[in-house]
Amino acid sequence: MTHFPRLTLASGPVDVSAETLRAMQKPVVYHYDPVFLEIFAHTTELMAKVFQTEYDIVLLQAEAIAGLEAAAASVIEPGTKVLNLVSGVFGKGFESWIEAYGGETIEIAVPYNQAIDPEDVRRAFQLDPSISVVSVVHSETPSGTINPIKEIGRIAHEHGAITIVDTVSGLLSEDLSPEEWGMDIAVAGPQKCLSGVPGMSLIAVSPAAWERMESLNKPLRGSFLSLLDWKSSWVDNRRFPYTPSVSDVYALESVLQQTLDEGVANIVARHQVSARATRAAVRALRLEIWAANDAIATACCTAVKVPEGIDDATLRGHMRSRYGVMISGGYGSIAGKLFRLGHMGLSAHPTSVIAQIGILERSLLDLGLNVQAGAGVAAALAEFSDWDDATYTYA
Numbered sequence: 001m002t003h004f005p006r007l008t009l010a011s012g013p014v015d016v017s018a019e020t021l022r023a024m025q026k027p028v029v030y031h032y033d034p035v036f037l038e039i040f041a042h043t044t045e046l047m048a049k050v051f052q053t054e055y056d057i058v059l060l061q062a063e064a065i066a067g068l069e070a071a072a073a074s075v076i077e078p079g080t081k082v083l084n085l086v087s088g089v090f091g092k093g094f095e096s097w098i099e100a101y102g103g104e105t106i107e108i109a110v111p112y113n114q115a116i117d118p119e120d121v122r123r124a125f126q127l128d129p130s131i132s133v134v135s136v137v138h139s140e141t142p143s144g145t146i147n148p149i150k151e152i153g154r155i156a157h158e159h160g161a162i163t164i165v166d167t168v169s170g171l172l173s174e175d176l177s178p179e180e181w182g183m184d185i186a187v188a189g190p191q192k193c194l195s196g197v198p199g200m201s202l203i204a205v206s207p208a209a210w211e212r213m214e215s216l217n218k219p220l221r222g223s224f225l226s227l228l229d230w231k232s233s234w235v236d237n238r239r240f241p242y243t244p245s246v247s248d249v250y251a252l253e254s255v256l257q258q259t260l261d262e263g264v265a266n267i268v269a270r271h272q273v274s275a276r277a278t279r280a281a282v283r284a285l286r287l288e289i290w291a292a293n294d295a296i297a298t299a300c301c302t303a304v305k306v307p308e309g310i311d312d313a314t315l316r317g318h319m320r321s322r323y324g325v326m327i328s329g330g331y332g333s334i335a336g337k338l339f340r341l342g343h344m345g346l347s348a349h350p351t352s353v354i355a356q357i358g359i360l361e362r363s364l365l366d367l368g369l370n371v372q373a374g375a376g377v378a379a380a381l382a383e384f385s386d387w388d389d390a391t392y393t394y395a
């Protein structure tokens with residue numbers, strides 16, 4: 001029988017705290033029970049605080065992919081011109097929804113180790129001012145890169161377009177606010193930097209996005225993917241369009257409370273320093289970071305080029321079976337070319353980062369690669385030299 005891993009340092013889902021697991025053990029109640037209505041409303045309020053937004057919040061059950069498709073289905077109609085910004089697997093994937101809902105895709109694509117240049121977005125609007133929706137991924141988890149959402153959002157708004165932003169792994173890896181960053185529909189997931197339980201889409205919706213949904217020739221209604229159904233049920237009337245995943249909501253409420261107790265800025269700082277430490281370790285081991293430069297490296301995971309002579313699946317399998325550490329590989333068109341070191345959620349902390357680097361070093365040696373044992377660990381420790389657990393609280 002396979003043992004459970006000791007550390008889940010994958011790029012989501014990641015380890016969750018004991019407090020979160022306990023929260024899921026509360027009684028499963030009728031969703032219109034007053035206690036659940038109170039919990040759901042509270043969870044919504046906490047979510048707005050973590051998103052640092054005044055926008056309406058929709059807590060859609062089903063993984064974040066469903067939230068992204070719901071955003072597409074709710075704002076795209078036949079003929080809608082959508083500027084789709086592609087810097088990785090998830091960005092490219094969005095195109096299938098644009099097509100499915102009858103939109104016209106205008107694509108800006110860069111190699112999957114680079115980021116979108118806002119000036120290219122500006123040029124796209126100059127070439128075609130009738131673009132009304134911009135879709136973009138904030139943190140492209142599969143390639144460990146980040147896009148300049150704030151600049152892109154500003155340009156989209158200057159041209160009267162709304163944005164759909166996949167910030168599934170971006171929320172808490174950077175200090176963001178949908179208002180300040182021009183995110184009209186921002187979709188996050190609990191199982192990335194929040195260290196929550198997978199299975200929900202956490203969505204902030206701007207007034208401009210609601211307006212657009214209502215003004216379509218045939219607004220999407222009566223569908224699991226209809227955000228408008230959530231507006232007229234939960235947002236406006238405290239009713240549900242269908243039965244929420246009661247236990248997942250308990251987990252989310254707990255995770256959000258833990259997040260606010262620690263502080264959004266502290267959590268972002270934990271992610272940033274963990275990413276810096278991991279990159280320093282990778283370089284000390286003479287491995288190569290996948291992202292073209294550090295300024296566009298995401299803080300939630302570090303993608304590393306698979307070194308010559310090593311097979312990615314063998315390396316990850318070895319780390320998992322021999323040392324009990326689960327990490328992620330590449331995905332889609334970049335599968336096999338990179339592996340990802342995780343520092344997401346609770347694992348954005350020296351304990352996990354150092355353990356992961358040490359076990360990576362040992363595994364590379366086991367597989368015959370000539371790395372200097374301890375070099376990565378030493379480089380990572382140097383980045384943590386002013387770490388103080390009393391200020392970076394840890395649940």
Ligand SMILES: *Cc1c(COP(=O)(O)O)cnc(C)c1O
Pocket residue numbers: 012063064065066090137139140141142166167168169189192198199
């Ligand atoms: C994880 C992830 C998703 C998908 O989230 P699921 O909850 O697994 O559906 C989408 N986009 C990005 C950038 C992600 O990291």
